[in-house]
Amino acid sequence: MGAKRRFKIWRGDQAGGDLKDYDVEVNDGEVVLDVIHRLQATQTPDLACRWNCKAGKCGSCSMEINGTPRLGCMTRMSTFAEDETVTVTPLRAFPVVRDLVTDVSFNYDKARQTPAFAPPADLAPGEYRMQQVDVERSQEFRKCIECFLCQNTCHVVRDHEENKKAFAGPRYFIRAAELDMHPLDAQEDRKEFAQASMGMGYCNITKCCTEVCPEHIKITDNAIIPMKERVVDRRYDPLVWLGRKIFRRDQLDGAGQVPATALVGARTEGSEVAQHHGLNWHREIPQPQAAPVDETGRLPISEITADRPGGPSPFGDDQTFPLPPEGLNYAHPSGTEQG
Amino acid sequence: MTTRIERHHYDVVVIGAGGAGLRAAIEARLAGKKTAIISKSLFGKAHTVMAEGGAAAAMGNVNSRDNWMVHYRDTMRGGKFLNNFRMAELHAKEAPSRIWELETYGALFDRTKDGKISQRNFGGHEYPRLAHVGDRTGLELIRTLQQKIVSLQQEDKAATGSYDSRIRVFAETTITELLLDGDKVAGAFGYYRETGEFVLFEAPAVVLATGGVGRSYKVTSNSWEYTGDGHALALRAGATLINMEFLQFHPTGMVWPPSVKGILVTESVRGDGGVLKNSTGKRFMFEYVPDVFRKQYAETEEEADRWYTDPDNNRRPPELLPRDEVARAINNEVKEGRGSPSGGVFLDVSTRLPAEEIKKRLPSMHHQFKELAGVDITREPMEVGPTCHYVMGGVEVDPDTAAASGTVQGLFAAGEVSGGMHGSNRLGGNSLSDLLVFGKRAGEHASSYTDVLATRPRVSQADLDAAVATALAPLERNDGENPYTLQQDLQAVMGDLVGIIRRKGELEESLVRLAELRERVSKVSAAGGRRYNPGWHLALDLRNMLVVSECTAKAALEREESRGGHTREDFPAMRPEWRQVNLVCSLDGDKVRLEHKPLPRMRPELIKLFDRAELAKYLTDEELAEYDALAEEAAK
Numbered sequence: 005m006g007a008k009r010r011f012k013i014w015r016g017d018q019a020g021g022d023l024k025d026y027d028v029e030v031n032d033g034e035v036v037l038d039v040i041h042r043l044q045a046t047q048t049p050d051l052a053c054r055w056n057c058k059a060g061k062c063g064s065c066s067m068e069i070n071g072t073p074r075l076g077c078m079t080r081m082s083t084f085a086e087d088e089t090v091t092v093t094p095l096r097a098f099p100v101v102r103d104l105v106t107d108v109s110f111n112y113d114k115a116r117q118t119p120a121f122a123p124p125a126d127l128a129p130g131e132y133r134m135q136q137v138d139v140e141r142s143q144e145f146r147k148c149i150e151c152f153l154c155q156n157t158c159h160v161v162r163d164h165e166e167n168k169k170a171f172a173g174p175r176y177f178i179r180a181a182e183l184d185m186h187p188l189d190a191q192e193d194r195k196e197f198a199q200a201s202m203g204m205g206y207c208n209i210t211k212c213c214t215e216v217c218p219e220h221i222k223i224t225d226n227a228i229i230p231m232k233e234r235v236v237d238r239r240y241d242p243l244v245w246l247g248r249k250i251f252r253r254d255q256l257d258g259a260g261q262v263p264a265t266a267l268v269g270a271r272t273e274g275s276e277v278a279q280h281h282g283l284n285w286h287r288e289i290p291q292p293q294a295a296p297v298d299e300t301g302r303l304p305i306s307e308i309t310a311d312r313p314g315g316p317s318p319f320g321d322d323q324t325f326p327l328p329p330e331g332l333n334y335a336h337p338s339g340t341e342q343g
Numbered sequence: 344m345t346t347r348i349e350r351h352h353y354d355v356v357v358i359g360a361g362g363a364g365l366r367a368a369i370e371a372r373l374a375g376k377k378t379a380i381i382s383k384s385l386f387g388k389a390h391t392v393m394a395e396g397g398a399a400a401a402m403g404n405v406n407s408r409d410n411w412m413v414h415y416r417d418t419m420r421g422g423k424f425l426n427n428f429r430m431a432e433l434h435a436k437e438a439p440s441r442i443w444e445l446e447t448y449g450a451l452f453d454r455t456k457d458g459k460i461s462q463r464n465f466g467g468h469e470y471p472r473l474a475h476v477g478d479r480t481g482l483e484l485i486r487t488l489q490q491k492i493v494s495l496q497q498e499d500k501a502a503t504g505s506y507d508s509r510i511r512v513f514a515e516t517t518i519t520e521l522l523l524d525g526d527k528v529a530g531a532f533g534y535y536r537e538t539g540e541f542v543l544f545e546a547p548a549v550v551l552a553t554g555g556v557g558r559s560y561k562v563t564s565n566s567w568e569y570t571g572d573g574h575a576l577a578l579r580a581g582a583t584l585i586n587m588e589f590l591q592f593h594p595t596g597m598v599w600p601p602s603v604k605g606i607l608v609t610e611s612v613r614g615d616g617g618v619l620k621n622s623t624g625k626r627f628m629f630e631y632v633p634d635v636f637r638k639q640y641a642e643t644e645e646e647a648d649r650w651y652t653d654p655d656n657n658r659r660p661p662e663l664l665p666r667d668e669v670a671r672a673i674n675n676e677v678k679e680g681r682g683s684p685s686g687g688v689f690l691d692v693s694t695r696l697p698a699e700e701i702k703k704r705l706p707s708m709h710h711q712f713k714e715l716a717g718v719d720i721t722r723e724p725m726e727v728g729p730t731c732h733y734v735m736g737g738v739e740v741d742p743d744t745a746a747a748s749g750t751v752q753g754l755f756a757a758g759e760v761s762g763g764m765h766g767s768n769r770l771g772g773n774s775l776s777d778l779l780v781f782g783k784r785a786g787e788h789a790s791s792y793t794d795v796l797a798t799r800p801r802v803s804q805a806d807l808d809a810a811v812a813t814a815l816a817p818l819e820r821n822d823g824e825n826p827y828t829l830q831q832d833l834q835a836v837m838g839d840l841v842g843i844i845r846r847k848g849e850l851e852e853s854l855v856r857l858a859e860l861r862e863r864v865s866k867v868s869a870a871g872g873r874r875y876n877p878g879w880h881l882a883l884d885l886r887n888m889l890v891v892s893e894c895t896a897k898a899a900l901e902r903e904e905s906r907g908g909h910t911r912e913d914f915p916a917m918r919p920e921w922r923q924v925n926l927v928c929s930l931d932g933d934k935v936r937l938e939h940k941p942l943p944r945m946r947p948e949l950i951k952l953f954d955r956a957e958l959a960k961y962l963t964d965e966e967l968a969e970y971d972a973l974a975e976e977a978a979k
């Protein structure tokens with residue numbers, strides 16, 4: 005029989021809860037989900053947890069293990085030290101239902117707001133012809149198992165409930181990209197829609213979503229960045245925001261419009277700023293863009309008054325994953341409005 | 344105790360959000376019916392996501408000689424001629440259209456050079472026939488159907504202002520009872536897993552698409568959802584089940600680590616040169632070649648090894664015997680004490696192919712073993728053993744309409760929960776296409792059934808009260824047993840006594856043990872409250888698992904022959920007179936009743952697709968004489 009290990013598992017519901025200690029036997033080769041199942045079978049039959057396939061294929065068992073968003077069925081116990089306490093908490097970005105189960109309806113709402121595939125009018129079923137190279141790009145995004153780990157990780161909603169209304173999240177950016185790259189999709193404005201209506205502009209390419217994706221989908225590099233780079237409407241782009249960081253707000257206000265030449269300067273400065281703040285930006289910085297001014301030559305009022313239009317990370321009070329579990333003071337956002 | 348019950352009114356209620364359920368719901372919504380989809384897990388997570396290989400459809404994209412007749416023949420052979428011929432015929436004819444339709448919903452299959460849907464080879468299929476997307480075809484299928492439903496909801500939103508006005512998904516909702524008005528379906532009763540609140544769906548037509556029963560076995564490739572709910576709901580509503588003795592055990596599931604016990608190791612490992620060895624290092628399959636296969640299989644390792652490079656002049660290695668033969672051989676090695684440390688045998692490719700070659704040919708297996716078992720298959724052998732994979736048996740249905748047989752009206756079934764299509768053994772890839780073909784048919788005919796109904800059946804208050812009482816019972820008892828213990832005991836009975844190899848004495852014992860379990864399950868108690876309480880959920884599923892297990896054990900005891908997914912040690916041969924018989928289960932009070940029913944006879948133009956030598960292996964002398972008469976007539 006295996007050794008006893010210490011687990012801390014968050015128990016509770018919308019009304020509140022806390023981390024409870026469990027000592028549980030762990031055998032060779034087990035994953036975190038097995039330990040949870042053993043707890044259910046031996047100590048606490050009502051411990052709530054989602055799972056289906058136990059093979060990383062269905063995306064049901066998403067949870068935060070020692071602060072890192074992960075699939076319980078793909079996290080082997082051997083990745084922890086023998087004497088390490090394993091802390092398991094529910095996904096933080098979604099309201100808790102009970103224990104490790106959260107209300108992920110946010111994601112299904114966003115799915116419904118993403119326009120569906122538009123079949124070509126002139127092709128009957130059976131007449132579709134596509135080359136493998138052309139479908140491969142979209143196929144990468146269709147690997148998504150909808151575990152919503154990326155949604156949970158993205159700082160735009162993780163700590164900012166209020167952004168949920170306007171922000172669809174990385175899972176739906178790759179859906180938009182998938183359709184955008186679909187060789188036969190009849191709809192033309194996927195990128196523009198993503199930028200204008202899905203809040204893609206909030207994304208400042210921190211790549212946290214890519215890091216947690218269990219399917220290793222290159223969410224940022226292959227979906228978000230290509231879409232951003234080609235999108236016509238550049239209203240809420242992080243680079244613009246970068247510019248605003250560098251040029252004080254009052255300057256912006258006074259100048260009305262940032263001259264293009266100044267922005268070129270901002271680019272080099274921007275990368276320094278980025279380095280200074282530890283921005284995870286493993287790529288070439290995109291071409292500078294002019295600020296999205298309206299017809300009066302001013303930035304839209306919301307852009308200027310908002311406290312953090314692009315969410316907090318990565319220049320400010322960003323966090324790195326995994327969060328140290330000792331410092332984990334878990335308080336679940338609850339009873340919140342659904343976007 | 345007063346219980347709040349939420350009520351909904353629908354025209355068609357589909358229970359199950361796998362491939363079959365979603366396809367049925369799409370069809371019902373397209374027919375203008377107000378449709379509900381109910382699923383135990385979240386939307387898009389049903390078991391169908393796990394299917395890997397592909398969906399069989401004779402599109403002839405890779406080999407233009409393929410057509411529905413060839414597919415039909417393969418399916419009947421695979422099922423050892425016990426299939427419902429009409430289902431196999433409809434399936435073979437309609438599968439290509441159902442696959443092409445998916446492309447109009449946005450599916451992206453792998454392509455051939457000329458841009459068509461690519462098709463791959465698979466065991467039992469004469470030509471490359473499986474439409475696929477890498478090894479995640481099931482995911483593609485379910486996501487596509489899910490997204491089609493979302494697109495229909497978007498149309499509804501544009502038309503009515505609400506996404507849910509015509510088709511609505513009730514995720515994490517479990518149906519525990521079907522309610523009848525006389526012999527007509529009137530509704531479905533269940534609970535929201537999240538809150539534990541009860542919900543009643545009043546509807547004149549219900550489509551069952553709840554999948555299989557694998558959780559009654561300890562080692563299974565199936566998820567927790569597979570507790571045979573649909574099978575049991577149908578029985579209790581007065582429908583009948585057929586072929587329940589036939590379960591498919593896949594020979595190579597992972598056996599270590601415990602977490603992944605049962606997860607599949609694809610057949611291509613053996614196809615690409617992998618060999619099976621026991622703990623003494625012996626390549627044991629040579630000892631298990633049955634007489635009927637002697638001519639096709641190699642007798643020495645040298646010959647077997649030559650086959651990989653020169654298949655025309657050598658016989659195949661015995662590792663490539665049909666699934667049931669390999670499963671039995673592994674089972675026997677383990678039973679006789681020559682198993683691997685974790686109770687399987689060794690499957691080794693590391694000594695057979697260079698590491699680079701393994702990584703190229705078997706990328707997902709390399710990844711699977713590396714991530715889950717910490718085993719590098721390019722350097723060490725895998726441990727594998729048989730795993731319960733698929734149930735051929737299920738609700739007896741009318742082949743054309745998918746309407747359940749028995750006394751009940753307004754009940755339809757499609758997908759793994761239905762029976763007959765696959766006979767005694769399912770070919771790989773035939774399930775995904777089965778879901779689409781019969782899912783569509785079930786949705787269509789459930790809709791037209793509601794059209795001709797004169798009055799809407801009504802749910803009686805007494806039935807509703809009874810359903811509530813049954814559902815609450817485990818929570819109100821606190822002196823009963825833990826549901827997890829009971830599940831383990833049930834799994835032990837089924838695995839040990841109604842497993843791959845069956846014997847009369849053991850089957851009889853299993854019935855005694857199941858009767859004892861029935862007593863214990865009726866007194867199960869669940870700790871905790873109603874909110875997302877998995878212990879309570881399992882307690883309610885147990886009675887379904889139990890009645891379905893009883894059907895399997897009874898039918899297995901009755902069928903005194905070995906065929907496909909049913910092996911009797913005491914009756915090792917296939918017997919033509921048993922091919923004419925379906926074993927039909929129904930409920931008599933709470934007892935399982937078993938009856939013999941003649942198998943429908945193949946139409947002349949279909950039986951003529953086979954040659955006489957092949958039929959002679961399966962048919963009785965009388966049937967063969969009839970075939971000869973037909974042939975003679977045709978010759979005239």
Ligand SMILES: Cc1cc2nc3c(=O)[nH]c(=O)nc-3n(C[C@H](O)[C@H](O)[C@H](O)COP(=O)(O)OP(=O)(O)OC[C@H]3O[C@@H](n4cnc5c(N)ncnc54)[C@H](O)[C@@H]3O)c2cc1C
Pocket residue numbers: 358359360361362363364381382383384388389390391392393394395396397398399481516517518519533552553554555564565568572573607732733757758759760771772773774775776778
């Ligand atoms: C590992 C693996 C690999 C496979 N590979 C292939 C393959 O390559 N090719 C192939 O053709 N087949 C394959 N199969 C078989 C195939 O995947 C299944 O037979 C098929 O997906 C079953 O689909 P379904 O629609 O009948 O049910 P499922 O997809 O299983 O859906 C069942 C649905 O019913 C719901 N449900 C169940 N009970 C209730 C209840 N009481 N109340 C409410 N809802 C309920 C569940 O929540 C679920 O949504 C494979 C199976 C496995 C396990």
Ligand code: SF4
Pocket residue numbers: 157158159160173174206207208209210211212213214224228
């Ligand atoms: S890159 Fe960062 S900001 Fe953008 S979607 Fe991913 S996690 Fe969110």
Ligand code: SF4
Pocket residue numbers: 063147148149150151152153154155174175178213216217218219220221223
């Ligand atoms: S993109 Fe990756 S992380 Fe996000 S939901 Fe899909 S599989 Fe999960």
Ligand code: FES
Pocket residue numbers: 054055056057058059060061062063064065066075076077078
């Ligand atoms: S249980 Fe399916 S991904 Fe973990």
